[in-house]
Amino acid sequence: MANVLPFEDVERVERADGEPALLVDVDGFEGPLDLLLELARRQKVDLHKISILALAEQYIAFIEAARRMRLELAADYLVMAAWLAYLKSRLLLPEPPKGEEPSAEDLATALALRLRRLEVIREAARKLGERNWLGRDVFGRGAPEAVVVHKDSQYQATLYDLLAAYARQRQKQFNARVQLHQRNVWSLAEAREALERLVGHLKDWTSLDAYLMTYMVEPAMRPTILASTLSATLEMVREGKLSVRQEKAFAPVWVRAVPDPADAGA
Amino acid sequence: MESMREDVADETEMVDAPSAGPDRGEALRIAEALLFASAEPFSVEELAGRLPEGVDVAAILDELSAQYAGRGVNLVRVSGRWAFRTASDLSFVLARDVVEQKKLSRAAMETLAIVAYHQPVTRAEIEEIRGVATSKGTLDLLLETGWVRLRGRRRAPGRPVTYGTTPHFLDHFGLDAIDDLPGLEELKGAGFLEGRVPSDLSVPIPSDDDTLRPDEDPLDQDDLFLPMELGDGDE
Amino acid sequence: MESMREDVADETEMVDAPSAGPDRGEALRIAEALLFASAEPFSVEELAGRLPEGVDVAAILDELSAQYAGRGVNLVRVSGRWAFRTASDLSFVLARDVVEQKKLSRAAMETLAIVAYHQPVTRAEIEEIRGVATSKGTLDLLLETGWVRLRGRRRAPGRPVTYGTTPHFLDHFGLDAIDDLPGLEELKGAGFLEGRVPSDLSVPIPSDDDTLRPDEDPLDQDDLFLPMELGDGDE
Numbered sequence: 001m002a003n004v005l006p007f008e009d010v011e012r013v014e015r016a017d018g019e020p021a022l023l024v025d026v027d028g029f030e031g032p033l034d035l036l037l038e039l040a041r042r043q044k045v046d047l048h049k050i051s052i053l054a055l056a057e058q059y060i061a062f063i064e065a066a067r068r069m070r071l072e073l074a075a076d077y078l079v080m081a082a083w084l085a086y087l088k089s090r091l092l093l094p095e096p097p098k099g100e101e102p103s104a105e106d107l108a109t110a111l112a113l114r115l116r117r118l119e120v121i122r123e124a125a126r127k128l129g130e131r132n133w134l135g136r137d138v139f140g141r142g143a144p145e146a147v148v149v150h151k152d153s154q155y156q157a158t159l160y161d162l163l164a165a166y167a168r169q170r171q172k173q174f175n176a177r178v179q180l181h182q183r184n185v186w187s188l189a190e191a192r193e194a195l196e197r198l199v200g201h202l203k204d205w206t207s208l209d210a211y212l213m214t215y216m217v218e219p220a221m222r223p224t225i226l227a228s229t230l231s232a233t234l235e236m237v238r239e240g241k242l243s244v245r246q247e248k249a250f251a252p253v254w255v256r257a258v259p260d261p262a263d264a265g266a
Numbered sequence: 267m268e269s270m271r272e273d274v275a276d277e278t279e280m281v282d283a284p285s286a287g288p289d290r291g292e293a294l295r296i297a298e299a300l301l302f303a304s305a306e307p308f309s310v311e312e313l314a315g316r317l318p319e320g321v322d323v324a325a326i327l328d329e330l331s332a333q334y335a336g337r338g339v340n341l342v343r344v345s346g347r348w349a350f351r352t353a354s355d356l357s358f359v360l361a362r363d364v365v366e367q368k369k370l371s372r373a374a375m376e377t378l379a380i381v382a383y384h385q386p387v388t389r390a391e392i393e394e395i396r397g398v399a400t401s402k403g404t405l406d407l408l409l410e411t412g413w414v415r416l417r418g419r420r421r422a423p424g425r426p427v428t429y430g431t432t433p434h435f436l437d438h439f440g441l442d443a444i445d446d447l448p449g450l451e452e453l454k455g456a457g458f459l460e461g462r463v464p465s466d467l468s469v470p471i472p473s474d475d476d477t478l479r480p481d482e483d484p485l486d487q488d489d490l491f492l493p494m495e496l497g498d499g500d501e
Numbered sequence: 502m503e504s505m506r507e508d509v510a511d512e513t514e515m516v517d518a519p520s521a522g523p524d525r526g527e528a529l530r531i532a533e534a535l536l537f538a539s540a541e542p543f544s545v546e547e548l549a550g551r552l553p554e555g556v557d558v559a560a561i562l563d564e565l566s567a568q569y570a571g572r573g574v575n576l577v578r579v580s581g582r583w584a585f586r587t588a589s590d591l592s593f594v595l596a597r598d599v600v601e602q603k604k605l606s607r608a609a610m611e612t613l614a615i616v617a618y619h620q621p622v623t624r625a626e627i628e629e630i631r632g633v634a635t636s637k638g639t640l641d642l643l644l645e646t647g648w649v650r651l652r653g654r655r656r657a658p659g660r661p662v663t664y665g666t667t668p669h670f671l672d673h674f675g676l677d678a679i680d681d682l683p684g685l686e687e688l689k690g691a692g693f694l695e696g697r698v699p700s701d702l703s704v705p706i707p708s709d710d711d712t713l714r715p716d717e718d719p720l721d722q723d724d725l726f727l728p729m730e731l732g733d734g735d736e
Contacts, residue, residue, distance in 0.1 A: 117630060125610045137596070140541075141303070141538065141539065143306070144538060156369055166380070169395060170459060171459055171461075294573070295572060299573035302573070316594060
C-alpha cells in the first residue's frame with residue numbers, strides 16, 4: 001500500500017485555477033484532515049494515485065483564500081498549512097543525502113496513508129449506518145414477557161453459628177452480673193444507719209476502723225464503706241451528734257457521741 | 267399452521283386461503299411483524315390502518331391465529347385487541363427458580379438462638395434476653411426461613427404471640443430433637459462460653475412440641491393472615 | 502409437568518425431523534416461547550438450561566429459524582445469540598412506530614466505527630485517525646448508548662483508557678460477531694486496521710473479547726465511577 005505516489009503528475013494544472021467555490025465554508029470540515037480528504041476527492045482520482053504535492057498546494061491556497069476572507073481558522077488548520085508548505089518545499093527540492101529525518105517521500109506517503117485510512121473508516125461508518133438498526137429498521141419483541149423469577153431464598157446457617165450466637169448473648173449476661181457485684185456499694189444511708197447504731201453506745205472515743213471491721217468482711221467493699229462512713233460521720237458532726245478526732249493524716253479516726261443536751265442536763 | 271409446518275420458506279404456499287391475492291402474503295407478514303413488535307395489543311381498526319388497502323384484516327388475523335394455534339406462542343384476543351402471548355401451557359418456561367443463598371444477620375441469628383433455646387417465647391422475652399429491641403423484620407425473616415413458627419398466645423396481659431421452632435429447623439441444623447441443643451455447661455465445655463456459669467442462669471427446657479404449654483392459648487384464627495405488626499400482640 | 506408433556510405429544514406432528522423424539526415438539530415450542538417472549542437475545546447455553554435435558558439445542562434453533570425464514574418475524578443470530586426480529590424488508594411499515602430515532606452525528610458515527618474496527622483503541626488513537634480532537638460529548642454519548650464500553654488501560658505512558666464495543670452493539674447492528682463488521686475483510690487485507698503507527702501493519706483484527714490484550718491493563722476500580730474527563734487518562 002505504500003506504493004510510490006506520483007506526486008506531480010496528476011491534473012494539477014486544471015485544478016490550480018479551478019473551483020474556488022469550495023473554499024468558503026470552513027465550518028463544514030472536521031479538521032484539516034477532513035479538508036484534505038475533501039480536496040483529495042476533488043482530484044477525482046483514487047487516493048492511491050493522489051498527488052500530495054497538488055494536494056498541499058490546494059490546501060495552502062484554501063487557507064490563504066480563507067484568510068483573505070477573514071474567516072476564522074482553527075489553529076490546527078494553520079499548523080497543517082505550515083507543515084504542508086514545508087512538505088511542499090521538500091518535495092520540490094532535490095532530496096538531501098540520507099539523513100536522520102524521514103525523506104519527503106516518506107512523509108508524503110504517511111500523509112496519503114492517513115487520508116486513505118480516514119476515507120476507509122468513513123466508508124465503514126457509512127456501511128455501519130446503513131445496516132438495519134435495531135429499533136429503526138428491525139424490531140425486537142415489543143411487549144416482552146418478563147421472565148418471572150421465583151426467588152427461593154435459602155438461608156444458610158450452621159449449628160455452630162446458632163450455638164455461638166446463643167453463647168454470645170448468655171456470656172453478655174454473665175458479664176453484666178459480675179459488673180453488678182462490683183458496683184455494689186455501701187450507700188450513705190447504710191453508713192449513717194450503722195453509725196447511728198454505733199453512736200448509741202459510744203460513750204468514749206472509739207476507733208472508727210475497729211468498729212467498721214465488722215462490716216468489712218468483703219475486702220472489695222472496704223473503699224466504699226470507708227468513704228461512705230466518713231461522709232456520714234462528717235454529716236453527723238455537722239448536726240452536732242458526733243465528735244471526730246484524728247491525730248495526723250492517715251492515723252485512725254476516733255469518734256465519740258456528743259452528749260445529748262437533755263442527758264447533760266439530767 | 268399447516269402451511270407453516272410444511273414449508274415456510276416458500277411464501278406462496280403459506281397462504282392458501284380462498285381470497286388470497288398477491289398482497290395477502292405480504293399483509294400477513296406485516297401483521298405478524300406489527301403484532302410482534304408492538305408494545306400494546308392492536309385493534310382490528312389499528313391494524314387495518316397499517317395494512318395494504320383493501321385487505322380483509324379479520325381474515326388475516328384468523329389465519330395468523332390459526333397458524334400459531336399449536337405453537338409456543340399464540341395470537342390471542344385480549345380485551346377486544348390482538349396480541350401475541352406465550353402459549354398458556356408454557357407459562358412455566360417463563361418462570362425460573364433461583365435459589366439464593368443468604369446469610370442470616372447477627373441479630374437474626376441471635377433471635378433464632380433464643381427462640382430455639384427458650385421456646386415457647388414471646389417477643390418481649392426475646393428482647394429481655396437480648397437486651398435490645400427486636401426489629402419487626404427480624405422475626406418476619408425468621409418466619410420466612412421456615413425455621414420459626416408462631417405457636418400460640420401466652421395467657422398473659424396483651425396475649426403475646428409465642429414463637430417456637432419447626433421440624434425444618436431441626437432438619438437444617440442436623441438436630442434429632444430440640445433437647446439435643448447443648449446446655450450452658452456443654453457450651454462452656456465446647457469453648458463457646460468463658461468463666462463460671464452462674465448457678466441461677468440456666469436454660470429452660472425448650473419445647474418445640476405442638477402441644478401448647480399450660481400458659482399458652484391457641485393462635486387466633488386470624489393470626490396467620492395478619493401482618494406481623496398487627497398480629498403480634500406483645501408490642 | 503407430566504400431563505403437559507402428554508398434551509404436547511400431539512404436537513409432535515409439527516416436527517418431522519429424523520431425530521424427532523417425544524420431547525422434541527415440546528422443546529421447539531418452549532424455545533419458541535422463550536425467544537418470542539424475550540426482548541434480549543438468548544445464548545445457546547441459556548436456552549439449553551431452560552429446555553428439557555438432552556435436547557439438541559442447535560438443531561432446534563436451526564429448525565425454528567427455517568420455519569420463520571420467510572415470515573414477518575425471523576429468528577436471527579445476533580451477538581452470538583438468538584433472537585426474534587422483524588423481517589428487515591418490512592422496515593418501511595414498522596418505521597412509523599419509531600417515535601424519534603436519535604440520529605448519531607457524523608462525528609459520533611465515525612468515532613463508533615473507529616472503536617468498532619480498531620478496538621481496543623484509545624482516545625488519542627481515535628483522534629489520530631480522524632485528525633481532529635474528539636469532543637468530550639462524543640465518547641460519552643457512545644458510552645451512553647451502551648454500544649461502547651471502557652475496556653481497560655493501555656500499558657503506555659499516561660495509561661490511557663481503551664475503548665471497545667459491547668454485545669449490545671452487535672445486537673443493535675444485527676451482527677453476529679465483531680468479525681461480521683461490513684468491509685472488515687477488505688480493511689484487513691489493506692492493512693488499514695492498525696490504529697497506531699502506520700509502519701507496523703500487523704494485528705489488524707478488532708477484538709471485542711473481554712480478555713485484555715497483552716498491552717492492556719484492567720481498569721482501575723474507580724474508572725467506572727469517574728466522569729469521563731477525569732477517568733480518561735489519555736487527554
